[in-house]
Each structure stands twice: as C-alpha cells, then as structure tokens.
Amino acid sequence: MKTFNPLRILARSPRWQILYARSKEHSGLHLFNNETDFTPLQIAFLQWLEIYHSMAMDLAMKEKGLSKDVFEDDYRCDAYLYLREHKDKNSEKKGPQEGYEAPVDAPSVIFKRGR
Amino acid sequence: MNEEQEKMMTDVAIKLRELNDIDVLEQFLKSNVNEFIFCDKHYRVQKPNPIQKEEANKERMKRYFTMLKDSAYMFRKSLVLLYKEKNIDIDAMDREVKNLYLTENGLLKKLGNTQDPMDIEVLEKEIEVIRKQQQEMFIQKEELLKYCIEHQLDDFLKFYLVYLVLEVKNGDKWERVYKSYEDFMASPDEILQAKAAQVFAVMIYNENL
Numbered sequence: 001m002k003t004f005n006p007l008r009i010l011a012r013s014p015r016w017q018i019l020y021a022r023s024k025e026h027s028g029l030h031l032f033n034n035e036t037d038f039t040p041l042q043i044a045f046l047q048w049l050e051i052y053h054s055m056a057m058d059l060a061m062k063e064k065g066l067s068k069d070v071f072e073d074d075y076r077c078d079a080y081l082y083l084r085e086h087k088d089k090n091s092e093k094k095g096p097q098e099g100y101e102a103p104v105d106a107p108s109v110i111f112k113r114g115r
Numbered sequence: 116m117n118e119e120q121e122k123m124m125t126d127v128a129i130k131l132r133e134l135n136d137i138d139v140l141e142q143f144l145k146s147n148v149n150e151f152i153f154c155d156k157h158y159r160v161q162k163p164n165p166i167q168k169e170e171a172n173k174e175r176m177k178r179y180f181t182m183l184k185d186s187a188y189m190f191r192k193s194l195v196l197l198y199k200e201k202n203i204d205i206d207a208m209d210r211e212v213k214n215l216y217l218t219e220n221g222l223l224k225k226l227g228n229t230q231d232p233m234d235i236e237v238l239e240k241e242i243e244v245i246r247k248q249q250q251e252m253f254i255q256k257e258e259l260l261k262y263c264i265e266h267q268l269d270d271f272l273k274f275y276l277v278y279l280v281l282e283v284k285n286g287d288k289w290e291r292v293y294k295s296y297e298d299f300m301a302s303p304d305e306i307l308q309a310k311a312a313q314v315f316a317v318m319i320y321n322e323n324l
Contacts, residue, residue, distance in 0.1 A: 002131055006140045033146040039162050039318045046323065047146055075239045079227035087124055 007041075008074055011048035017056060020049040051081065058084075140317075149314050153307050157284035158292070160277070160314045167279045174296070175272050182264050191263040198259065205256060212252050219245045273312070274299075276319070281311045 010016055023029045031049075032042055053112040055077070058066050063081060143149060148161040163171065182188040189197070195205045219242060226238040237276055278299040282289040292307075293299040302308070 004136075006133070006137045009137060009169055010141060010144070032144065034148075037162060039147045041318050041321045042144060043149070044321050073239075073240050075223075076226060076235070078242075079223040080221040083227040086224075110263075 005074060007045055008048055008052075008077075011045060012052040012071065017050060017052060020053055024053075055080070119303055122209055143314075143317050147318070149318060151310060151314060153310055158307070158311065159282050159284070159289060160280050160311050160318070161282075162318065163276050163280055167276070169280060171275045174275050175268055178271050179264070179268055182267065186298075188264050188267065189262070190263050191260060194260060194263045202257065204261065206254055208256050215245050215249045215252070219249075273315070277308065277312050277315050281308075282314065 019029075019031060023031050031046075032038070034042075038046070039048055052071075055066065055071060059068070059071060066080055148159055150157060150159040152158070198205055222238055222242050222245065226235065226242070228236060229238070257266075261270075277295060278293055278296050279291075281292045283292050293302065299308070
C-alpha cells in the first residue's frame with residue numbers, strides 16, 4: 001500500500017490552493033493565525049503549497065508529462081518534479097561547456113586602465 | 116463476511132483514519148500554539164520563543180560538558196568504530212542508503228517518462244519497496260546510534276523544550292505546568308508528558324501524526 005502523506009493531500013486540495021493563490025495576491029489574507037514565527041510544520045506546508053501551486057500552473061500551461069492524475073498521485077508527482085528539476089539543470093548547463101576557455105583577446109566587461 | 120467484504124471494511128477503516136489524520140493536521144497547521152484537553156484540563160504547547168531557546172541551549176551545553184567528563188558516553192564517531200569491531204558497519208549502511216536513493220531516482224525517471232498503466236503500477240510498487248527499505252535502514256541506524264552523545268543531546272533538548280513550553284489554563288491565565296526540569300522529570304504524569312511531546316514533535320520536528 002502507498003505511503004500516506006496528509007501534508008501533501010492538504011497542500012494540493014483545491015481549498016488550500018485557492019487560499020494560497022489569494023494570499024499571494026492580497027497581503028491582507030493570512031493562511032495561519034500567526035502571521036510570522038512559523039513552526040517548521042507550517043514552513044514544510046508552505047513549501048508543499050508552493051510546489052503544488054507551480055505544478056497547477058504547469059498543468060494550466062499543458063506541460064508535457066503532467067496531468068490531473070499525476071497531480072493527485074504522490075509518486076508520479078515526485079517523478080514529474082524530478083524530471084522538471086533535471087530538465088532545468090540541463091538547460092542551465094547550456095552555457096559554456098566544460099573545458100571551454102574564452103579567447104585571450106575577447107572583449108571584457110571589466111575596463112582595464114590602458115598602459 | 117467474505118474476503119472481498121473484509122477488504123472493503125479494512126479500506127474504509129484506513130480511509131477514515133486518513134481523513135481523521137488530515138483533520139488533526141489541519142488543526143496543527145492553524146497556529147504556532149496548539150491546545151489540547153487532558154483529564155478535563157486545557158493545556159497548550161507553543162513554538163519556543165528566543166528566550167526559551169537560549170535557556171534550552173545553555174542547558175544543553177551544561178549537559179554536553181557533563182557527558183564529556185563521563186567516560187560512559189561516546190561520540191558518534193567512536194561508537195561507529197566500536198560497532199565495526201562487532202561487525203556492524205554503519206558506513207556500509209550509509210552507502211546502502213545512498214545506493215537506494217540513486218536506484219529510486221532511476222525509477223522516478225522511468226515513471227516520469229511512461230504513460231502505460233501497467234508500467235506505472237509496477238514502477239510505483241518498486242519505489243514503494245525502495246522507500247520502505249530506506250526507512251527501515253534509517254530506523255535501524257537510529258536505534259544503533261541512539262546512545263551516542265549527539266543523539267542523547269538532541270533527546271535532552273526535545274524534553275527540555277517540552278518542559279519549557281507546556282502550559283495549563285488556570286482561570287483566564289496560562290501557567291507553566293512544571294516549576295523546574297527536575298519537577299518535570301520526577302512527575303508521574305507520563306501520559307500528559309507523552310501527549311505534549313507528541314504535539315510538540317509534530318509542530319517542531321514535523322514528525323508523523
């Protein structure tokens with residue numbers, strides 16, 4: 001039987017997702033009774049709210065590999081997030097390749113005083 | 116009752132427990148202060164404030180120096196070496212956990228790239244098994260290392276913080292339940308303390324309900 005994570009179930013529930021989205025738009029709307037000094041449990045919950053919020057945006061954008069079934073399933077969610085994270089990392093790596101050295105006479109943004 | 120009905124009843128019981136856990140968790144999330152009733156009295160546990168944290172840290176330091184002087188206590192590193200002499204390899208356990216983690220990542224990658232319901236079912240089961248193995252290894256390691264100085268200090272800090280933050284409602288006022296840590300340790304209210312420690316653990320250490 002699959003492990004059960006109530007924190008994730010709550011974080012992806014439509015009620016909490018709507019509350020979270022509204023609280024981002026309106027600074028007067030608070031998710032908890034305390035406005036600061038959050039407990040580690042509340043912080044973990046906020047992280048899950050943000051993760052599911054970003055996935056809901058991906059879902060709306062019809063991102064590849066994401067569907068409502070994936071959204072509702074912890075393992076498939078983890079798999080989607082794993083691929084997304086690694087896709088992002090790979091695209092970050094598209095800059096200068098390993099072993100690349102800029103030409104010596106390439107213009108620099110650092111202005112050096114002439115001799 | 117036939118097998119199918121029995122399974123249905125078990126599923127319903129599990130679902131009800133899960134729904135209850137969700138409700139309880141939502142209560143915990145509402146605030147950094149959590150109230151509970153025990154033997155008709157109202158108690159509360161809250162996130163420690165900076166003064167309480169400082170007091171707890173000072174006490175932890177005192178406890179640390181006492182442990183340092185006492186040869187009965189060992190650091191994690193020494194305990195790991197001692198276990199090695201007894202053919203229990205903690206480092207090998209760590210390596211195994213890392214391998215399991217890498218295997219899990221490989222399975223997640225496959226799962227993310229398939230749409231086939233059969234594949235999904237098989238891969239999810241495999242991930243479940245790997246995660247259980249990781250959890251079992253973690254518990255086994257915790258059990259083996261629970262007597263090292265580092266773990267003993269962590270446990271002491273948890274108990275000390277519970278003693279500091281546990282309050283009882285007296286009329287309109289909230290008062291500390293115990294005057295001193297010695298009172299807390301000598302108290303016969305084990306069930307109350309266990310309840311307070313559980314509430315505290317969920318709030319502060321994000322432990323399972």
